[in-house]
Amino acid sequence: MTGFQTLFYKEILRFSKVATQTVAAPILTAMLYLLIFGHVLEDRVHVYPGVKYTAFLVPGLVMMSVLQNAFANSSSSLIQSKITGNLVFVLLPPLSHWELFGAYVLAAVVRGLVVGAGVFAVTAWFAHMSFVAPWWIAIFALLGAAILATMGLIAGIWAEKFDQLAAFQNFLIMPATFLSGVFYSVHSLPPFWQAVSHGNPFFYMIDGFRYGFFGQSDVNPLVSCGVVIVFLLVLVSFAVRLLQSGYKLRH
Amino acid sequence: MAAIQIQRVEKSYRSLKALNGVSLTIEQGEFFGLLGPNGAGKTTLISIIAGLNRADVGSVAIHGHDVVSDYRRARQLLGVVPQELVFDPFFTVRETLRIQSGYFGLKNNDAWIDEVMHNLDLTNKADANMRALSGGMKRRVLVAQALVHKPPVIVLDEPTAGVDVELRQTLWKFVSRLNREGHTVVLTTHYLEEAQALCNRVAMLKGGQVVALDTTSSLIKRISGSQLVVRLAAGALPEELKPLVSHPDELASGNRQYTLRVNDYAEVEPILSKLRLSGAAIEDMQLQQADLEDVFIQIMEGEK
Numbered sequence: 001m002t003g004f005q006t007l008f009y010k011e012i013l014r015f016s017k018v019a020t021q022t023v024a025a026p027i028l029t030a031m032l033y034l035l036i037f038g039h040v041l042e043d044r045v046h047v048y049p050g051v052k053y054t055a056f057l058v059p060g061l062v063m064m065s066v067l068q069n070a071f072a073n074s075s076s077s078l079i080q081s082k083i084t085g086n087l088v089f090v091l092l093p094p095l096s097h098w099e100l101f102g103a104y105v106l107a108a109v110v111r112g113l114v115v116g117a118g119v120f121a122v123t124a125w126f127a128h129m130s131f132v133a134p135w136w137i138a139i140f141a142l143l144g145a146a147i148l149a150t151m152g153l154i155a156g157i158w159a160e161k162f163d164q165l166a167a168f169q170n171f172l173i174m175p176a177t178f179l180s181g182v183f184y185s186v187h188s189l190p191p192f193w194q195a196v197s198h199g200n201p202f203f204y205m206i207d208g209f210r211y212g213f214f215g216q217s218d219v220n221p222l223v224s225c226g227v228v229i230v231f232l233l234v235l236v237s238f239a240v241r242l243l244q245s246g247y248k249l250r251h
Numbered sequence: 252m253a254a255i256q257i258q259r260v261e262k263s264y265r266s267l268k269a270l271n272g273v274s275l276t277i278e279q280g281e282f283f284g285l286l287g288p289n290g291a292g293k294t295t296l297i298s299i300i301a302g303l304n305r306a307d308v309g310s311v312a313i314h315g316h317d318v319v320s321d322y323r324r325a326r327q328l329l330g331v332v333p334q335e336l337v338f339d340p341f342f343t344v345r346e347t348l349r350i351q352s353g354y355f356g357l358k359n360n361d362a363w364i365d366e367v368m369h370n371l372d373l374t375n376k377a378d379a380n381m382r383a384l385s386g387g388m389k390r391r392v393l394v395a396q397a398l399v400h401k402p403p404v405i406v407l408d409e410p411t412a413g414v415d416v417e418l419r420q421t422l423w424k425f426v427s428r429l430n431r432e433g434h435t436v437v438l439t440t441h442y443l444e445e446a447q448a449l450c451n452r453v454a455m456l457k458g459g460q461v462v463a464l465d466t467t468s469s470l471i472k473r474i475s476g477s478q479l480v481v482r483l484a485a486g487a488l489p490e491e492l493k494p495l496v497s498h499p500d501e502l503a504s505g506n507r508q509y510t511l512r513v514n515d516y517a518e519v520e521p522i523l524s525k526l527r528l529s530g531a532a533i534e535d536m537q538l539q540q541a542d543l544e545d546v547f548i549q550i551m552e553g554e555k
């Protein structure tokens with residue numbers, strides 16, 4: 001247990017020592033999105049009745065930040081350790097694959113949630129927010145962060161170079177988040193793209209998260225929660241199996 | 252029970268056979284040397300012992316615990332100093348050592364951490380960031396990291412490569428003390444005088460196979476006699492002495508220094524008289540006892 005705690009603590013320490021880059025910068029980025037898109041689209045786009053566009057945008061931006069930062073934390077920690085070679089300090093001790101998994105993922109979840117809370121604290125000033133179902137907010141934030149943290153772990157294990165990781169991030173994570181309904185409701189899309197969106201697990205995370213605020217969503221939050229949990233379980237079993245087999249870590 | 256039991260280990264990297272059936276038993280309390288030229292498979296073997304690599308065939312056990320199936324107990328018993336100078340740039344020396352202790356399940360380890368830092372002359376760098384340390388200091392931290400959990404088996408992979416005399420002495424003093432206190436030590440090094448001075452037993456590896464395994468003293472005894480090193484100021488080495496030259500490249504190099512095998516002191520005088528008769532003038536001369544380096548060269552050349 002001490003091994004897990006230490007690795008978790010080390011991972012927290014790692015990102016908090018460079019908090020300007022790992023926490024403050026993504027909060028500023030999200031605020032810029034809100035100011036610009038909110039300013040341009042406030043009077044033109046109405047997604048849900050009685051909800052202003054800026055207010056609609058806030059949960060989307062919060063969730064996007066949670067997801068991107070959870071992914072960034074586990075993936076960058078692993079790839080940096082692999083490339084600089086200091087991953088041996090983690091591979092030599094008697095840490096089990098569950099301890100490795102738990103510590104990397106949990107620390108990444110913490111970073112995702114810290115950044116998400118920061119984005120919310122800053123952007124909520126610009127909109128009138130409601131909290132219809134706070135439990136759904138917490139559950140989807142946690143599940144979404146865990147999913148992306150696990151994906152980050154998988155990407156970090158798989159990638160051998162920074163540009164491979166960047167490809168994973170730019171061609172998979174970024175499109176999946178942007179096309180999941182952060183800036184719009186998928187109901188506004190043509191039927192074909194609506195159907196495509198329903199195949200994107202990220203859509204359910206953001207839709208369910210938004211339900212917690214407004215009590216309105218594209219899909220029933222119970223359905224979203226089920227989809228997200230199944231997706232998480234599949235990823236977790238895959239990631240743990242990678243760690244157990246030593247894939248790309250123990251040659 | 253053996254400290255390290257290596258059984259018929261084979262390992263390939265694509266077409267390269269890095270280890271080809273290595274079996275070795277290292278007993279508890281030994282100071283064991285693992286020698287061989289670059290690419291002989293030393294680091295691969297150590298990586299398999301440490302669980303960083305996995306053997307294709309064969310098995311390794313630390314104090315009877317298999318490094319794959321019982322990896323938690325095996326790794327708890329093992330402290331490894333990696334060859335590469337790696338460090339985590341986010342932390343200070345003390346943080347690094349506390350974190351490493353935690354990975355091994357130790358919470359309040361400051362007393363031992365202080366002792367290790369003291370013995371490796373790291374105390375005044377305790378709060379310095381790893382990035383700010385010189386290469387030699389980083390190497391000391393690597394050694395300290397391997398020792399935080401007082402492992403009964405310590406493996407050092409070329410710990411003195413590119414390291415100054417002071418650190419070497421500090422390191423060997425500390426590691427010898429640990430060995431006297433009962434820790435098993437396995438060492439790879441290219442400095443054979445170091446291995447000769449420290450190791451009670453030596454294995455030589457070449458092309459992924461053990462080509463020699465014996466106590467250091469018996470290995471040295473294999474080379475009977477001594478060596479006469481002569482440097483000529485004028486003249487050439489007479490033809491009849493050329494078969495005695497132990498390093499053939501000396502004949503080709505043209506710098507007139509030759510190492511000649513002599514079985515006992517009685518053979519020295521005839522050599523000198525042959526040189527005198529041939530008209531050669533001796534500029535410098537030394538009589539050397541055979542050492543581990545001679546054995547190493549002989550064995551490696553014999554295996555060509």
